[in-house]
Amino acid sequence: MIRAAFLISLLSTLLAFMGLVIEPVSIKYQGFHASWITSFALALCQVLWYGRGTRLSLVTTLPLLLVLGIMLASYLIPEHWISVSSFNLWAEQLISGSNIDDWRPPGLELAALITLTLSLLARTRANLGAPLLQTLAALLLLTNVGLQVTGNGFAPLVRSGSTYTVSLIALLLLAQFIGVVQGWRHTRSSLTRALWPSAILAVLTIAFWYQQSSLADAKLRQSVDVRYQRMAERLSTEVHAHLTAMRRFADFWGILGRPPQEREWSTQAERYYRDFRYFLNISYVTQSGEISYVYPQDPANMGLVGMKVLETQRPNIEVLQRALEQRSEEQTGVMPLLQNVPGLIYYLPINSYQDGSPMGVAAMVVGLPLMADTLYHEGLFDKQRLYLGLWNDDEPLKEWQVLGQPGPWRVESDVVFGHTTLTLIAQPNRELLLSERSRQPSVSLTVGLVLAYLLYLVLFGRHQMALQHRSVNRSNEELRREVRKRTQLQSEVEWLARHDELTGAPNRRHFMNTIEAYAEQTPLCVLLCDIDHFKSVNDQLGHQAGDHALVHLAKLGQQLTPGDGMFARYGGEEFVVMLPNTNQDRGLAIAELLREGVFNSGLEHADGRPITISIGVAVYKSGTLVVADLLHQADLALYEAKRNGRNRVELATDDLASSH
Numbered sequence: 178m179i180r181a182a183f184l185i186s187l188l189s190t191l192l193a194f195m196g197l198v199i200e201p202v203s204i205k206y207q208g209f210h211a212s213w214i215t216s217f218a219l220a221l222c223q224v225l226w227y228g229r230g231t232r233l234s235l236v237t238t239l240p241l242l243l244v245l246g247i248m249l250a251s252y253l254i255p256e257h258w259i260s261v262s263s264f265n266l267w268a269e270q271l272i273s274g275s276n277i278d279d280w281r282p283p284g285l286e287l288a289a290l291i292t293l294t295l296s297l298l299a300r301t302r303a304n305l306g307a308p309l310l311q312t313l314a315a316l317l318l319l320t321n322v323g324l325q326v327t328g329n330g331f332a333p334l335v336r337s338g339s340t341y342t343v344s345l346i347a348l349l350l351l352a353q354f355i356g357v358v359q360g361w362r363h364t365r366s367s368l369t370r371a372l373w374p375s376a377i378l379a380v381l382t383i384a385f386w387y388q389q390s391s392l393a394d395a396k397l398r399q400s401v402d403v404r405y406q407r408m409a410e411r412l413s414t415e416v417h418a419h420l421t422a423m424r425r426f427a428d429f430w431g432i433l434g435r436p437p438q439e440r441e442w443s444t445q446a447e448r449y450y451r452d453f454r455y456f457l458n459i460s461y462v463t464q465s466g467e468i469s470y471v472y473p474q475d476p477a478n479m480g481l482v483g484m485k486v487l488e489t490q491r492p493n494i495e496v497l498q499r500a501l502e503q504r505s506e507e508q509t510g511v512m513p514l515l516q517n518v519p520g521l522i523y524y525l526p527i528n529s530y531q532d533g534s535p536m537g538v539a540a541m542v543v544g545l546p547l548m549a550d551t552l553y554h555e556g557l558f559d560k561q562r563l564y565l566g567l568w569n570d571d572e573p574l575k576e577w578q579v580l581g582q583p584g585p586w587r588v589e590s591d592v593v594f595g596h597t598t599l600t601l602i603a604q605p606n607r608e609l610l611l612s613e614r615s616r617q618p619s620v621s622l623t624v625g626l627v628l629a630y631l632l633y634l635v636l637f638g639r640h641q642m643a644l645q646h647r648s649v650n651r652s653n654e655e656l657r658r659e660v661r662k663r664t665q666l667q668s669e670v671e672w673l674a675r676h677d678e679l680t681g682a683p684n685r686r687h688f689m690n691t692i693e694a695y696a697e698q699t700p701l702c703v704l705l706c707d708i709d710h711f712k713s714v715n716d717q718l719g720h721q722a723g724d725h726a727l728v729h730l731a732k733l734g735q736q737l738t739p740g741d742g743m744f745a746r747y748g749g750e751e752f753v754v755m756l757p758n759t760n761q762d763r764g765l766a767i768a769e770l771l772r773e774g775v776f777n778s779g780l781e782h783a784d785g786r787p788i789t790i791s792i793g794v795a796v797y798k799s800g801t802l803v804v805a806d807l808l809h810q811a812d813l814a815l816y817e818a819k820r821n822g823r824n825r826v827e828l829a830t831d832d833l834a835s836s837h
């Protein structure tokens with residue numbers, strides 16, 4: 178598998194290299210070179226990871242991650258921290274003619290490259306999030322393909338990667354996946370638990386990013402529209418203002434009631450000329466069509482003085498004629514002016530206020546490019562970042578060419594000059610649009626993906642811990658069971674060591690150990706009991722019946738023995754009773770009670786006679802207790818009882834205390 182990953186990575190490196198050679202960096206800047214270079218670098222790192230081992234590949238992968246991080250930062254840094262134009266300036270300094278877009282892959286592609294680089298660093302380790310990082314890369318690449326398929330029309334400012342580089346990155350992802358998938362088998366349950374929720378979060382993040390991006394672009398588009406339509410409105414207002422001023426000017430001479438004199442004309446015209454610099458010529462045309470006075474009196478204008486316009490072949494004759502004859506306000510269409518600029522001429526009739534008699538016309542020549550200049554002079558736009566053009570149909574009257582890459586949006590608005598309508602075209606360049614575009618979508622995408630990664634780490638870690646916890650609990654429980662079993666066994670062994678297995682009564686060893694502890698509690702009586710003719714019970718009724726009789730007698734004996742005493746099996750069909758703080762008389766009474774109890778117990782020989790016991794009683798009163806002697810005394814007394822006919826109690830005759 179590692180071998181396959183290595184080979185695919187090697188293939189990707191070759192493909193990326195070919196891409197670089199086919200589109201040499203130094204010749205063409207289309208904004209995709211950064212993608213080729215970074216993909217090539219990642220492919221190279223992968224080849225090292227899968228081919229050469231850790232140390233060397235770490236040296237290459239970490240710097241790559243750093244570079245990709247810087248590229249990502251350029252998408253996130255707010256405009257007022259570092260502006261797009263500063264980035265462009267740095268790009269220009271590094272390689273002339275390049276801009277920031279040439280130095281970073283498109284956003285989604287960059288994010289996919291970063292996740293793959295991180296996944297490479299995490300290697301096969303599912304606990305470091307390698308599976309999620311690969312899933313993120315796949316999601317980002319899919320989104321990229323989706324944007325390409327839908328034509329990326331929603332957000333022309335967000336560039337999507339080229340098909341080649343996206344395929345290349347997908348190939349790198351495949352290599353990584355093949356290289357590590359086997360290593361995840363043993364953590365499959367934790368992996369699925371952690372992967373699903375975090376992948377869902379990532380999908381939501383990408384959907385949110387898409388929505389935010391569209392919104393940001395729509396907003397920007399709207400603001401661009403409003404802004405540049407306002408510029409056209411500004412021009413229309415200007416037109417309206419100069420028309421009003423011109424009418425005032427014509428009215429002034431009407432009120433005067435006589436034709437103007439040259440000096441008067443110049444003085445008045447100068448005031449209007451000062452306000453509207455684009456009036457190339459303010460002239461007085463007499464009723465006969467002769468240009469009498471002009472202002473300003475520059476060489477181009479002075480040549481017009483004395484010209485009988487109606488006798489020339491000028492294209493505006495008809496319009497002037499109409500103004501003179503019909504005494505109506507007229508204007509020409511856009512035409513080339515004598516000043517070598519396109520413009521138009523207004524003719525305003527001057528009529529006497531007193532008798533309404535015609536006194537000629539005031540002609541005003543508007544230089545359209547100069548008028549358009551007012552927008553620039555008023556500082557309404559940055560001519561390096563905005564293409565602006567005033568057009569008359571298909572003919573440009575004035576244009577400001579833009580620097581850098583033109584943006585995707587063109588705003589066309591009408592500027593109305595009476596019956597002539599011009600078009601103001603504005604097209605901001607990419608730099609201007611990028612500088613105004615909100616960074617929020619990129620920030621939310623980055624934050625969302627980081628959160629998805631963290632969620633994965635938490636869920637994965639938690640599940641792994643739960644598994645470990647469960648296995649520790651299981652072995653703890655097993656251990657506890659084992660300890661319980663052993664303790665039980667131990668107490669059974671201990672019990673067996675001190676009791677008789679058949680009857681459950683304390684055994685001889687236990688009796689011997691216990692009696693020592695009662696040496697102080699004198700007088701101490703010992704009763705040695707022996708079943709009479711027990712052999713015949715065994716012989717005639719069977720060993721099992723014998724056992725049964727033993728069990729029954731032991732139970733009876735234990736019941737009849739006082740609380741502080743001990744009834745134990747001494748061996749075979751013999752039982753021994755220890756009675757502390759019991760004097761001879763009471764000892765004999767208890768022995769008698771036992772004897773009677775057995776006699777009346779209902780146990781019988783084969784011939785129906787009741788089973789009986791003989792009891793030898795020995796009493797220890799004071800001195801040093803020698804248990805063997807005491808028992809010996811009791812044994813002698815027992816022997817005596819047997820000898821005297823059985824089913825009886827005999828007291829040891831020898832005084833034990835005095836014998837020591």
Ligand SMILES: Nc1nc2c(ncn2[C@@H]2O[C@H](COP(=O)(O)OP(=O)(O)OP(=O)(O)O)[C@@H](O)[C@H]2O)c(=O)[nH]1
Binds near residue numbers: 709710
């Ligand atoms: N069923 C059974 N018999 C036992 C057990 N222990 C000892 N015996 C029998 O007890 C009998 C003891 O017999 P003996 O000591 O010869 O004497 P006896 O028949 O009791 O006669 P006397 O003591 O003289 O009255 C033997 O037959 C043993 O086999 C036991 O645990 N179970």
